[in-house]
Amino acid sequence: MTPDMDPVPWAALRGAAPRFEMPPKLTISITETCPLTCAHCYADCNRPDAPPELSFDEWRAFVDHLVANGVIQMYFEGGEPFHRPDFHDLLAYCAERAMTLVRTHGTTIDAVAARRLRRDRVGRMFVDVMGADAATHDAHTGTPGSFDLACRAVRELVDAGVTTDMLVILTRQTAPQLQRILELAHGLGALRVGVLRLYPLGRAKSRWAEMALSLDEQMVAIASLRPPPGLGVMQSWHPNDRNCCWQAAAVTAHGRSIGCMYLREYVDFGDVREVDFFRSWREDRLYGALRAGHVDKACPSCAATSNTGGGCRSAAFAFTGRWSAPDPFCPTTNDGVDLRVLPQRLLSPHA
Ligand code: SF4
Numbered sequence: 001m002t003p004d005m006d007p008v009p010w011a012a013l014r015g016a017a018p019r020f021e022m023p024p025k026l027t028i029s030i031t032e033t034c035p036l037t038c039a040h041c042y043a044d045c046n047r048p049d050a051p052p053e054l055s056f057d058e059w060r061a062f063v064d065h066l067v068a069n070g071v072i073q074m075y076f077e078g079g080e081p082f083h084r085p086d087f088h089d090l091l092a093y094c095a096e097r098a099m100t101l102v103r104t105h106g107t108t109i110d111a112v113a114a115r116r117l118r119r120d121r122v123g124r125m126f127v128d129v130m131g132a133d134a135a136t137h138d139a140h141t142g143t144p145g146s147f148d149l150a151c152r153a154v155r156e157l158v159d160a161g162v163t164t165d166m167l168v169i170l171t172r173q174t175a176p177q178l179q180r181i182l183e184l185a186h187g188l189g190a191l192r193v194g195v196l197r198l199y200p201l202g203r204a205k206s207r208w209a210e211m212a213l214s215l216d217e218q219m220v221a222i223a224s225l226r227p228p229p230g231l232g233v234m235q236s237w238h239p240n241d242r243n244c245c246w247q248a249a250a251v252t253a254h255g256r257s258i259g260c261m262y263l264r265e266y267v268d269f270g271d272v273r274e275v276d277f278f279r280s281w282r283e284d285r286l287y288g289a290l291r292a293g294h295v296d297k298a299c300p301s302c303a304a305t306s307n308t309g310g311g312c313r314s315a316a317f318a319f320t321g322r323w324s325a326p327d328p329f330c331p332t333t334n335d336g337v338d339l340r341v342l343p344q345r346l347l348s349p350h351a
C-alpha cells in the first residue's frame with residue numbers, strides 16, 4: 001500500500017530489474033519507546049495509540065528467516081533499542097548470525113554494558129549527539145544529564161574495544177557547533193562522525209521552522225568542516241548524495257515492512273508476519289522502482305561517484321510528492337525548493 005500521489009513511470013521502468021534477488025542488509029526499528037523526548041524524534045516515541053511491538057520470539061523467528069535467505073547485516077535503531085529489556089539478548093542472538101550495527105542515544109551504556117557488547121561481538125555502534133555541550137544536547141532531548149551519558153557511552157565503548165561512531169543531525173542548533181562536535185568525537189575516541197540531514201518525519205514536522213536550515217546554510221556548514229586527523233566524516237550532501245534505496249530494506253517495531261526508516265510515513269509493504277517479506281521485496285512495483293533509482297534529473301557528479309544517481313527518495317517525495325523527483329538537498333537538482341518550508345500535505349494527520 002503506497003500513497004497514490006506520484007504517477008511512477010511504470011512503462012519506462014519495465015524490465016528495470018533490481019540488482020539483488022534479496023536485500024543483503026536490513027534496518028530494524030526494534031522499539032518505538034524511549035526515555036528521552038527529542039524535539040525531532042522521527043519515531044514519535046511513546047505514542048499512547050501505538051500498536052503492540054513484535055515479541056522476542058517473533059523477532060527471533062524473523063531473524064532466522066532473514067539469515068536463512070542470505071541477509072548478512074542487521075542495523076538496529078528505534079526508538080531507543082536498549083530501552084527494550086530483551087534487546088541485549090536479541091542482539092546477542094543476531095550477532096552470532098550476522099553483522100550487527102546499533103544506533104543508540106547511549107544513556108544506558110556504562111562499562112558493564114559496553115563490555116557485554118564487545119563480548120557479544122556487536123559490529124559497530126552509533127551514538128547520537130545533538131550538540132557539542134550539555135546545554136544544547138539536553139535542551140534538544142528534554143533530558144538533563146543525557147549529554148554526559150552519551151559521552152560516557154562513547155568512551156566506554158571505545159575502551160571496551162567496540163568500533164564506535166557518533167551521529168549528529170544538521171539543524172539550526174547543531175550547525176554552529178559541528179566543528180566542536182567533530183573535536184568532541186575525536187577526543188572520545190570515535191572513529192567517524194555521521195552528519196545527517198533533518199527529515200520531515202515524526203515530531204520534526206511540528207518543530208520544522210525552528211530546526212530546519214536552508215540548503216545554502218547546510219552546504220556552508222558542511223564545507224566548513226575540518227575533521228581532526230584520523231577522524232572520518234560521513235555526509236550525504238553533494239558530491240556524496242547517494243541513493244541507497246537500491247540495497248535498502250527496513251521493518252518497524254510493529255512489523256511493517258517499509259523499505260527504509262526514512263520512508264516510514266510514506267510506504268507500507270505489509271506486516272512481515274503476514275506477507276512474504278522476500279517476495280514483496282522482489283515483486284512490489286514501488287519497492288522495485290525505488291531500488292531501480294530512475295529519477296527525472298540526477299546530479300552528474302553524484303551519479304558518477306556512486307553509480308546510483310538521484311539522491312534520497314524519501315527527501316524527494318517529502319518535498320515534491322513524486323517518487324521520481326530530484327533530491328532537493330542537492331544544489332544541482334534542488335530546483336528552487338526551500339528546505340525551510342514544509343509542504344502543507346506533510347502536516348495533515350492523514351498525509
Ligand atoms: S533518543 Fe532517538 S528515539 Fe529517543 S526521543 Fe530522541 S530521537 Fe527519539
Ligand code: SF4
Binds near residue numbers: 246248262312
Ligand atoms: S529513502 Fe533515502 S535514505 Fe532511505 S534508502 Fe532511499 S536513498 Fe537511502
